[in-house]
Amino acid sequence: DAGVTQSPTHLIKTRGQHVTLRCSPISxxxxxxxxxxxxxxxxxxxxxxxxxxxxxxxxxxDRFSARQFPNYSSELNVNALLLGDSALYLCASSLVAGPRxxxxxxxxxQLSVL
Amino acid sequence: AQSVTQPDIHITVSEGASxxxxxxxxxxxxxxxxxxxxxxxxxxxxxxxxFSGDTLVQGIKGFEAxxxxxxxxxxxxxxxxxxxDAAEYFCAVLPGNTGKLIFGQGTTLQVKP
Numbered sequence: 001d002a003g004v005t006q007s008p009t010h011l012i013k014t015r016g017q018h019v020t021l022r023c024s025p026i027s028x029x030x031x032x033x034x035x036x037x038x039x040x041x042x043x044x045x046x047x048x049x050x051x052x053x054x055x056x057x058x059x060x061x062d063r064f065s066a067r068q069f070p071n072y073s074s075e076l077n078v079n080a081l082l083l084g085d086s087a088l089y090l091c092a093s094s095l096v097a098g099p100r101x102x103x104x105x106x107x108x109x110q111l112s113v114l
Numbered sequence: 115a116q117s118v119t120q121p122d123i124h125i126t127v128s129e130g131a132s133x134x135x136x137x138x139x140x141x142x143x144x145x146x147x148x149x150x151x152x153x154x155x156x157x158x159x160x161x162x163x164x165f166s167g168d169t170l171v172q173g174i175k176g177f178e179a180x181x182x183x184x185x186x187x188x189x190x191x192x193x194x195x196x197x198x199d200a201a202e203y204f205c206a207v208l209p210g211n212t213g214k215l216i217f218g219q220g221t222t223l224q225v226k227p
Contacts, residue, residue: 105157
C-alpha cells in the first residue's frame with residue numbers, strides 16, 4: 001500500500017508569490033495534518049483536517065490556509081511568501097482525528113523562498 | 115504553555131554502546147508522549163508512545179522509553195546502538211484531546227564505527 005504522498009518534493013519560489021502544496025493520505029485515512037519544519041528545529045503544527053473540516057490550527061498567520069477534499073486529499077496554501085517560510089512542510093495522515101491515532105508522515109515538500 | 119525540551123542538540127556514540135536521549139516536557143496533566151525518528155530526506159517515523167499504564171514502553175528497532183512523572187521526563191534508551199540508528203530524534207507531546215503534536219527541537223545522533 002502507498003504511504004502518505006506529497007507533491008512536489010522540492011519547490012523554489014520568490015518573496016511575495018503564492019504556493020500550493022499537496023498531500024494524499026494513506027487509503028482509508030480520513031484525517032490530515034500539516035506541519036512546518038524549519039531547518040534545525042522540530043516540526044510545528046499548522047492545521048488538522050478531519051472529514052473535510054478544520055479540527056485544529058496552530059499559531060500561523062492567515063497567509064496560511066488549507067482544505068481537504070472529498071477524497072481526503074489536502075492542500076496547503078501559503079500567500080505572500082516570506083523568506084521565513086522556507087522550510088520542510090510535512091503532511092501526516094491517520095484513520096481518524098483522535099489523540100491515540102497513529103500518525104503516518106510523508107517525506108515532505110522542501111520549500112525554498114528566495 | 116505546553117513545551118518539550120531536548121537538552122542535547124547533538125550526541126555521538128560508538129557503535130555497540132548504549133544510548134540515552136533526554137526529553138523533558140511541560141504540561142499540567144499526564145500527556146500523551148511520543149518519540150519519532152527522522153532520517154535525512156525522510157518523514158518522521160514513530161518509535162514508541164506512552165498514553166498510560168506501564169511507565170516503561172517498548173518500541174520498534176530495540177528502543178524503549180521511561181515516563182517519569184516526578185521529573186517530567188520521557189527519556190529514550192537503547193542498549194546497543196547500530197550504525198543505522200544515526201538520525202534525528204524528536205520527542206513530542208500531545209496535550210489533552212487535541213491533534214496538535216508539540217515537538218522538541220530534536221537531537222542529532224551520530225554513530226562512530
